[in-house]
Amino acid sequence: MWYNNILETIGNTPLVKLNKLTKDIEATVLAKIETTNPGNSIKDRMAIKMIADAEKSGKLKPGGTIIEGTSGNTGMGLAIAAVIKGYKCIFTTTDKQSKEKVDALKAFGAEVIVCPTDVEPEDPRSYYSVSTRLEKETPNSWKPNQYDNLSNSAAHYEQTGPEIWEQTEGKITHLVVGVGTGGTISGAGKYLKEKNPNIKLWGIDTYGSVFKKYKETGIMDEKEIYPYITEGIGEDFLPKNVNFDLIDRFEKVTDKDAALMTREIARKEGIFAGNSAGAAIAGLLQLKEHLKPEDVVVVIFHDHGTRYMGKMYNDDWLRERGFLEDEKLTAKSILSKREPQEMVTIDSEKTVLEAINTMKALYISQIPVTQKGMVVGRVTESDILTALLENPSIKSSKVSTIQTASFPFVDLNTSIDKISGLINKENSAVLVEDSNGKIEIITQYDIIGAISY
Known part of the structure; x- marks a missing residue:
């Protein structure tokens, strides 16, 4: 048996029992592994459904351009379909999304425009607004609008929900989903609740998102909104695909807990999943006291870990x-x-001779240069020697005339591996701001001393 094209392989993803991560949960916990879709995410399902519906309605015409605001996974599904069906793609995304996601979209020939995260949705710079503007400016274009396009949730009503019902033989009691556009939990959840109204739908939210408070109070509280790191879930507005009447409860998970649990899934279950899967499992563990031994819980693992190599999987x-x-x-x-x-520095207005005398007196080979108290550069023995050989009278000139770029700055939590990589022939030290705001210098000698401590 073979398939006519890659789009026919979407769906029928496996359901896998979790064992180590859920050892403290009395219920049976099953992960729906959506990474086996051709685009390695659940978004393939709704991408092809939105395109098919747009073709039927005439909104998407042959040779057209698909323009969408996407964090990467929907874009991937749309891009794969576009390759097969002959469409062009332009995607807008935010600067918090992983580089891997952007590069993957480009691999399929899509144009990707990166927009700032920390702006209101209505701001003309936001990835929502930019995609809307581009649709108006681009002839023969169509914007799927995954947030408000109900073909999104329809795809999961037609595919994901029935698959879960059949795979669990109707025994599912809880569906746990990280909520972003809301299509998965609303579509699959609608089908499952039609089969059994007692099935609970738990949406996983993140701090900085509006979903949980809106569900509990009916208030769209802008004070709840602030930037967060977790990818794929949470929003600062209310997508039409989020059916709050269907969803039984929301549970918020911190960025840290979501990130660390993402890694634990790989290390304890051997499943290489993305950030929203980590959030979903972390949220489930927070709710474990609500589960009974006879319960059967299905957790959606939306996408693949390869899209987070520079983030959650990077120490x-x-x-x-x-x-x-x-x-x-x-x-x-x-x-x-x-x-x-005390870190020794020299002001950029001082003379080269003063720098020489300071270095001689303190037996040091390099010295950071400051301007109004801020580190702006450095001077080393080799810098001074090179300058003197070219012009012996430069001793009376200002240090600023021979200073070079500053030593690299690192964070207090930067690992010794990364610091060692930064210290080389060009950089004999790094600078770090301590917890009190004081600038410190770390040299190769300091690293050797710490290792042999």
Whole structure:
């Protein structure tokens, strides 16, 4: 048996029992592994459905351009379909999305425009507004609008819901889904509740999103909105695909818990899933006291871990955000293992001769250069030697005439591996701001001292 094209392979994804992560949960927990779709995410389902419905209605015509605001996964589904069906794609996304997602879209020939995250949806710079403007400016174009296009939830009503019902032999009691556009939980949930009204729909939300409070109070509270790191779930507006009447409850999960649980899924279950899966499992664990031994819980694993290699699966990225603390040495621990010391600097207005005398007196080979108290550059022995050989009278000139770029700045949580990589022939040290706002310098000697401490 073969398929006529890759689009025919969408759906019929496996349901896999979780064991180690859920050992403290009495219920049976099953993960719906949507990464087996051709675009490695559940969004393939609704992408092809939205296109098919738009073709039928005449909104999408042959040779047209698909323009959409997407965090990457919907774009991937649309891009794959566009390749098969002969459409062009232009996607707008936010600067918080992983580079891997953007590069993947470009791999299928799509044009990707990255927009700022920290703006209102109505702001002309937002990825919603930019995509809307582009649709108006581009002839023969169509914007799917996955948030308000009800073909989104219809796809899950027609496909995802029936699959889950059949795979669990109708035994499912809870569906747990990270909610972004709302299509998955609303569509699949509608089908499942028609089969059994007692099935509970739990939506996983994130701090900085409006869903949970709106569900509980009916208030769209703008004070709830602030930037967050978790990808694929939460919103700062109310998509039409989110059916609040169907969803029984929302549970918020922190960025840290979602990120760390994403890694745990791979390490404990051998499933390489994305950030929203981590949020969903973290949320489920927060709600475990509501489950009974006879319950059967299905958790949606939306997308693949390869889209988060530079983020949730990157130790330095986690450390820089304070999410990961382990036994590896960091800039903070290197500073703690050495004797307290004052960093020697020289003002850019001082003379080269004064820099020479300072370095001689203190037996140092490099010195950061400051301007109005801020580090703006550096001077090393080799810089001074090169300058003197070219012009011996430069000793009376200002340090600013020979200074070079500043040493790299690192975060207190930066690992020793990354710091070591930054210290080389061009950079003999790095700078770090301690918890009190004081600038410290870390040299190769400091690293050696910390390792042998």
